[in-house]
Amino acid sequence: MKPISLPIALRIAGQPVVLIGEGEGAIAKSRLLRARDAQVRYVGDEPSLVEQFGQAQDSPSVMVGARACFVASDDPDTVSRAVDMARAAGVTLNVMDRPELCEFTVPAIVERGPVQVSIATDGTSPVLARLLRARIESWLPQGFVRLVDLAARWQDRVRRGTANLSDRRRLWEAALTGPIANQAMAGDDAGADQSMQSMLDGQAQAAGEVYLVGAGPGDAELLTLKGLRLLQQADVVLYDALVSQDVIDLARRDAVLEDVGKRRGHCPMPQGAITDRIIEWARQGKRVCRLKGGDPYLFGRGGEEALALVEAQIPFQTVPGISSAAGISAQAGIPLTHRGIARSVRFVTGHLAGGSLPADWQRLVDQQETLVLYMALHHLPAIQASLLAAGVAADTPVALIQNGARANQQVWVTQVDHCAEAAAAIDPDHGPTLVMVGQVVSLREQLGVGTNLADATARSWMLNA
Template identity: 45%
Template sequence: MEIFPISLKLQQQPCLLVGGGHIAYRKALLLAKAGAIVDVLAPEIDANLLKLVQTSQGQYVAAAFSTDFPLKHYRLVIAATDQAQVNQAVFETCEAQNILVNSVDDPPHCRFMVPAMIDRSPLVISVASNGTSPVLSRQIRTQLESTIPHGMGKLAAFSGKWRSTVKAKIVNPDERRIFWEDLYASPFKEQVFNDNLAEAERLIELALSEWKTPKGEVYLVGAGPGDPELLTLKALRLMQQADVVIYDRLVSEPIMDLCRRDAEKIYVGKARSNHAVPQEGINALLVNYAKQGKRVCRLKGGDPFIFGRGGEEIEELFAAGVPFQVVPGITAASGCSAYAGIPLTHRDYAQSVRFLTGHLKEGSPELPWQELVYENQTLVLYMGLVGLEKICQRLIEHGQRADMPVALVSKGTTPEQKVVVGTLADIASQVSEHHIQAPTLTIIGEVVRLREQLQWQG
């Protein structure tokens, strides 16, 4: 994040615009709407801009900018001329005096940016691109405008009137957040939107009178194979309302960025022979946080019920009397094969698919080999990279063709996705050659041949 978004309170605060034309006028409109006192410094001034300056109780100074112009009492300065050298001089002078400064359409000479805004006062939403693409910011604003009801401003104002009352009744800030979330999910919001304020008052009073300390709950959420756009809507909603997020090694950073920003985040990732927290410890964390009244998101890569130990965790929650929800995720077999262009089933090549774990027990593969040697099925191995050579050998020993196609999909669905194709006879030797790293999914079967024709990603 290259910029830090803030919301400035500019009511009755002096702000300076350098420039008197239409560029300055556009910025002056925003400043005046925010309640600022707008001064303008320019040799000439547009008539509409002059009127706006006077309405804001500001002053017009009919002069060109000079480095000795007094700036110290201004909250911020905007250079809005059509002369690059003047805008640069304004920037350098403000920088020397630690004054917030913006040069219109000149990102290198900006200490702050003016974002694209959606005004639902007192609710204001801004979209910024660090000056790299203001047109894109405006397009996103347009998209958001169509999805955010105009009544949101009324809802924010109404809620503000009740804020101190709710704070006095519900002292714990975590509980207070849950109260507001539940209230906004109730008919209360629509009553405010429709100006039925008496009914809205009744509903919020009722909610306060019936308020009880909420019980903790655990959300067992599948985060999918890595691409954040593969999250389900329910997964995203629960991730953003959880008080605590307990996450695995396979949950990608972009997905973690979608969790509630102020949630407590606890890493319990497992790598081979390196468990940050043993499974028993994870189970205890889930139970303990839930019994503290927390909403806990147990975030797992892929799907929690496919080699994710989700069943073990909810058994523990059930035994402890902790409420829970399970949200399926796109498992790695489905996501990675799709992004690699390899259909797991195909009428001409595979009428069944089998998911297996490649983890070795005491260094020896423990798989039902005879059942796996079948021409028209696809085998998908999770966590099989370390034991890949032994697995390939065993399949060949039990009768599988040495030239059976195999694909390795490393870091599937992410920007770092890498796919290597070979055969049972040679795929293990390609791991080091192509620097394949975990997490890697192994796909064995004739369907792998289709990748050459169907690949579309990575």
């Protein structure tokens, strides 16, 4: 279907605008008009609008000199009269939920200071426009307005200091998508101004930086807004095996993607080599996103990489992610803690460096504590024996959750004395498996019915379009 309207930006500050109608639609339109300092002539009986604007006469004279007319009413007679008056006066018209009567439509709007992004569907689907608006809201952080302020401060100086339009465009692209942009959005105006001056003076070489980003447990909608912003501005993305494809697909189309994931029995790039690779890319002036499943500092070895970056004097940011334990347990319908059942939670790696098991199981055992085991599936027979030997009741519930927080999530509920047998039936090559031990697992029978991943496919277009 070809578009039939042309999006425009209409200045209505100080201009008379007619608003006719009552109810939520009229109130919503009034907020839109007040935010733009329009002189509203209100025709209707909505008490809050009468209080704000007074009550204009319901006659053709209300249209004289008006810039536009908005009609928000379900009453056919009100709509018909408003349309007749507006058309007789030559006033451009918008009628809520009646696209066939509209001479213009009002888009869904994302605002960041003077920057406005509008989404219009020719009046055919306002709901779809609002859904798209929600997606764009996530792309444009609230701090984005500080970039506008930066551009305003430097517009004249950049124009005077650059020889031609191409140089100016390259300078602005570098400033608004790299470290200077991060300084500005963090509120460091002095640092951003200093960096801009250095760039303008030709003193600054392209500076690399690193983002240690937690990708969450799998569902792309659980990625934080800051993580999404940095992922989408990265030149290079180094991602783990635990990061879902839905999250990887959110990277820029022209970004270099490198799989540096370690899998059981297969470690093509040891941790030291990964760290060296991060530093190598950053020293080439690239923006590097180190994308990790869950949270970078919870069994993600993000601390090791951060220390190496400090030593190499490379600037970096750490963006926390929803941990696998928090995200997966919620999607599986299992609380980590619950009054009267579990007063604490403990996160434990299922194997140590070199493949050995933790030795202090006695210290890890508490009937009122939830035990969450990462990377434990392969060692579950030995873990089962250790738990029983430490005094854990044989009938303590256990959940094995494979591909948690993803559309293909599977959950097996068993108990300690049968968990090794249940683990043997799970193919580890089909995805990562989290193990939860504790009485909270018994709540899944009630809470699991409220957990629905079936809409993941329906939501994927919003994330991957």
